[in-house]
Amino acid sequence: MSLYRAQILGAVVLLILAIIGVLLVVLPAKEVEMPADKMYGIVLDAGSSHTSMYIYKWPAGKQNGTGIVTQHSECEVEGGGISSYAGKHGGAAKSLEGCMKHALKEIPTSRQHQTPLCLGATAGMRLLKLAYDSLNTKYNFFLLFELLPFFYVQVSH
Numbered sequence: 001m002s003l004y005r006a007q008i009l010g011a012v013v014l015l016i017l018a019i020i021g022v023l024l025v026v027l028p029a030k031e032v033e034m035p036a037d038k039m040y041g042i043v044l045d046a047g048s049s050h051t052s053m054y055i056y057k058w059p060a061g062k063q064n065g066t067g068i069v070t071q072h073s074e075c076e077v078e079g080g081g082i083s084s085y086a087g088k089h090g091g092a093a094k095s096l097e098g099c100m101k102h103a104l105k106e107i108p109t110s111r112q113h114q115t116p117l118c119l120g121a122t123a124g125m126r127l128l129k130l131a132y133d134s135l136n137t138k139y140n141f142f143l144l145f146e147l148l149p150f151f152y153v154q155v156s157h
Helices: 004-028 093-097 097-106 121-132 136-146
Strands: 039-048 051-059 068-074 116-122 150-153
Touching: 039 097, 051 097, 068 097, 068 116
Parallel strands: 039 116, 116 150
Antiparallel strands: 039 051, 051 068
16 A cells, blocks of 8 residues: 555656646746846036036945945037027937937946936026026926936036
């Protein structure tokens, strides 16, 4: 009788292993994407004579809330400074498109929605305020920012 039980137990174990094997083959496997080990930030320095974009990075798992920030890359925006787009509907935002495409390539997709985007434009905006209504140009920037996965951070100046 013990030989009979051993044969049944062996058959049951093989049947269970076969069912598990079939399930592993049939059920779709979900690919797990490892999170990026870096966080990123974008600074747009929109000056009176030209605009530059800087991408910074730092360790995602910071100790004690601190980390070393390094410049990852930079991009010079084509065209003049922000004040040169006064009265040109959409011109300022359009000038940024090349650098924004660069940022989308440089920053991993898994981190883009967590990436702050800061616009520093104090000198250029002062010139705009002296000559024109700066709200139109600033508004065009914000329209572009809404189309991007990054989140805009208001910088006080």
